[in-house]
Amino acid sequence: MRRKIQPFLPGLRSSDSTNCHGGEYSLGKRKTARPVSTKKPMHVVMRASKARGCLSLRNPRNFSMVNHSIRRFAARFEVKIYRYAINSNHIHIALRVKTRRSFQNYLRATAGVIGLKILSATKNEMNGRRFWDLLAFSRIVEWGRAYSILLKYVLQNQMEAEGVISFRPRNKSPP
Numbered sequence: 059m060r061r062k063i064q065p066f067l068p069g070l071r072s073s074d075s076t077n078c079h080g081g082e083y084s085l086g087k088r089k090t091a092r093p094v095s096t097k098k099p100m101h102v103v104m105r106a107s108k109a110r111g112c113l114s115l116r117n118p119r120n121f122s123m124v125n126h127s128i129r130r131f132a133a134r135f136e137v138k139i140y141r142y143a144i145n146s147n148h149i150h151i152a153l154r155v156k157t158r159r160s161f162q163n164y165l166r167a168t169a170g171v172i173g174l175k176i177l178s179a180t181k182n183e184m185n186g187r188r189f190w191d192l193l194a195f196s197r198i199v200e201w202g203r204a205y206s207i208l209l210k211y212v213l214q215n216q217m218e219a220e221g222v223i224s225f226r227p228r229n230k231s232p233p
Contacts, residue, residue, distance in 0.1 A: 081105070081195030094158045095198045099140060101208050103195040104169055105148040113176055113189075114146045116219060120176050124149070127175075131167045135160040141209055143216035150212045152199075165194050 079092040081103060094100070109115050115124050124144050128151065132139045137160060140152040155161040173189035199208050217223045 077198040079196055080193035082192065085192070092162075092196060093198055094155065094161050094196075096154075096156060096158075098201060099152055099154050099199045099205055099208065100161075101197050101199055101212075102151040102153060102165070103148060104172075104190055105192070105195075106173075106190050107147060108189055109147040109176070115144050115149065115172075115176075116146045123175055124172055127168055127171050131164050131171075135164040135167070137161065137164045141212045141216075143212050143219060145215055145219040150215050152208050152212050165196075169194060 077093055079090070106113075106115070111117075112119070114120065121144060128139065128142055128144075128149070131137070132153070136156045138154045140154070142149065142151040142153075155164070169190055177187060177189055179187065199205055214223070214226075218225050
């Protein structure tokens, strides 16, 4: 039985396994260190199926908080954001980090604060509730063609979320 790969990954091939971590890609695999590059851009995706209605990331009450959290923690942990898209139930971020530690802190802080504030909870009152479906998915992207494809893809997601263009379903399996 073939393992499903996330459909929103342009150009992902099975040979890219050393560049990917998290999300559906890591289900059923042993734990490994997240690949991080300080010289190349990275694509990060955080998805929450609970984000519907008043819990949606695009809900006006939540959108400004999510937008502010992405930027605030990027400045705090020295993460350069190239482009990001906040959709109703997931976030795409094209970024570059200075150190592995700063990337870990950025993911932890951003995902944690967004989840807590949207669920209107505190760290002590989560009671086993989870906002995010899986670990944040990340992959290292090469400069050049792959980087320009990533930026176009994130822009496409942003325009779909804003309603500028209609949603186009992605392939379920990699090319």
